[in-house]
Amino acid sequence: MLLQKLEQLRALFAEMDRALIAYSGGIDSTLVAKIAFDVLGDRALAVTAVSPSLLPEDMEDARIQAAEIGIAHEMVQTHEMDNPNYRSNPVNRCYFCKSELHDTLKPLALERGYPYVVDGVNADDLSDYRPGIQAAKERGARSPLAEVGVSKLEVRELSKSLELPWWDKPAQPCLSSRFPYGEEITIAKLQRVGQAERYLRKLGLKTLRVRSAGDTARIELPVEQIQDFVQTTDLENLVSAFKSFGFIYVTLDLEGFQSGKLNQVLSISSIA
Structure with missing residues (x-):
């Protein structure tokens, strides 16, 4: 097939x-x-x-x-x-x-x-x-x-x-998808999300999102990686780095990574 x-x-x-x-x-x-x-x-x-x-x-x-x-x-x-x-x-x-x-x-x-x-x-x-x-x-x-x-x-x-070496590359939608609907998108906000995700990738993480809501960064990782992340990551340095990017609060989504999670807030009536 x-x-x-x-x-x-x-x-x-x-x-x-x-x-x-x-x-x-x-x-x-x-x-x-x-x-x-x-x-x-x-x-x-x-x-x-x-x-x-x-x-x-x-x-x-x-x-x-x-x-x-x-x-x-x-x-x-x-x-x-x-x-x-x-x-x-x-x-x-x-x-x-x-x-x-x-x-x-x-x-x-x-x-x-x-x-x-x-x-x-x-x-x-x-x-x-x-x-x-x-x-x-x-x-x-x-x-x-x-x-x-x-x-x-x-x-x-x-x-x-077809022997493409990136066959298992994680999906990477545009950075604008990190913001809840209705929150204005600015270049500064896009840049701080980009900096935050770049920081996490340098830690060796591949599948991730940094959702941005107001001044809060919410980190999403695959649920099976959350415990190891908390135990092995220098959280103090991470929070300090995220604050230097422009965030005030840094949180971890305990539900774990889900592609398109922000669409969960949509109802049939809102997209009709």
Whole structure:
């Protein structure tokens, strides 16, 4: 079944002939970039959007991975922070982010002669609340993984089978996803969250989030790692570091890491 889906993806790109990939450097868009390059060669282009919500090290990862794949890679600046609808952080914030992304990529693609812009949306994403998917569809973007029915687990399996060394890379959504809906997003807030997560990664942690609510940082780790983290981490130094980043309070979420946890506050009525 997995091999069949891989062949379907290859056939899909062969039909496109030329494609521009909205490439974040995450595991999904990197798999798409890999398959696109294998089929299209220099008729595929990966483009990464640069903004304050993307960590510099994630941009560097994107560059390194694109180079290893061999695909042509460019970076473009996006300006979602100029949009008050984005900064106010409503429940459909991602709609305004993806609108800015695809309003930037689509003209670039047409100018360069790429009839298709494709992204890394997978089949599992369709079952979550993802307003950004709507924005991409409205602008004609295609999602090969979703079209073929490739799940997140299958993305990792396919990446491993294609010998991509980052097949087990943790998901890393944009930093704006760390804030509760309704709290204004600023560049300063994005920077302090980025500094906090960078600090934790330097401790050897991989799967993590630092949620920001007002002046409080809430650390999320996989539940099985919490006890060891508390016992082995110099908590005094950690708190001191987080305060130097701009937080006043530092907490640990005892429920543990959950991707998309902030969406738990949404009700059917609020997203209708």
